[in-house]
Amino acid sequence: MKKTKVKLTNKEKRKSPVPNEKYRNKKAENKKAENKKDINRKNINKKVVNKKLANKKVVKRKVVKEKVAKEKGTSKWIMLLGSSKGFGLLLFTFFLLVIMLSVLYVSQKFKVRTVYVQGNKHYTNEEIQDMVMAGKLGDNSLYLSLKYRNKGVENVPFVEKMDVEILSPDTIKIYVYEKALAGYVEYLGRNMYFDKDGIIVESSGEKTLGIPQVTGLDFGYVVLYEKLPVENDTVFRLVLNITQVLNKYELATDRIYFDSKYQITLYFGDAKAKIGGDDYLDEKVMKLKTILPELKGKKGTLRMENYSEDMQNITFELE
DSSP: OOOOOOOOOHHHHHHSOOHHHHHHHHHHHHHHHHHHHHHHHHHHHHHHHHHHHHHHHHHHHHHHHHHHHHHHHHHHHHHHHHSHHHHHHHHHHHHHHHHHHHHHHHHHHTBOOEEEEESOSSSOHHHHHHHHTOSTTTTBHHHHHHHTTTOOBOSBTTEEEEEEEEEETTEEEEEEEEOOEEEEEEETTEEEEEETTOBEEEEESSOOTTOOEEESOOOSOOOTTSBOOOSOTTHHHHHHHHHHHHHHTTOOOSEEEEOTTOOEEEEETTEEEEEESSTTHHHHHHHHHHHGGGGTTOOEEEEOTTOOSSOOOOEEEEO
């Protein structure tokens, strides 16, 4: 078979590339692809950089906003203080601070550290202090001066009233005015204390030093804060008189006995003294003070009912 040559026209020759041209075209395409990759890479890097810049701008903007907000808050506070409302708040805070400091000063300055007690017999000094200085502010002299101004401590058994005097910010004096008890009678296992008028003022299970028991009186009942029902009510003043004279000479009798004629017998342990009536009572008790030490340990009766200015003989009958 014969090979026939085909002639190409010039136009076809241009359209139909030769091998070298194919290579160049391929190279150019590769270069374009690489250039495209480089462009994409640059675009990506640019985006990353832009993003970082954007983040920095956001952070910077946030810092600026916070600074502005802080400045605004300070300005608001300054404006608030400058306003009438702000001034009122500042004034309230100032007065609150002053009050707190004043309370602290008063609590320390007027704290009671020394207490004097006068006139108490039935209660100890400590018991009186506990009564007067009771409560949360009981140890503050300023509070006590206000609490007991123009009034005393009342409703205390055996005590008429108690007055409080402020001697200094840390020192007070308590004056105790005890009830004028004449004596007591026993009734249903209780000691019923009566005053000079025979009024039962206290009922107690305890005995009070210096207040004698009175026996020989005839009564059918006892009512608190009412008069003891006896036939001769002058006996109560007589009891008070005896008690006061005994206290004057620092004597304490165990018991005062009245017979049916209201003749007096005083008991001192195993010894008893027949006083008789209340005439020459002071002189009789004065003599008793000198005689009683000699009768210690002895049992008997001291006969003093006939004692007078003219008859001063006193005899002791042993039992």
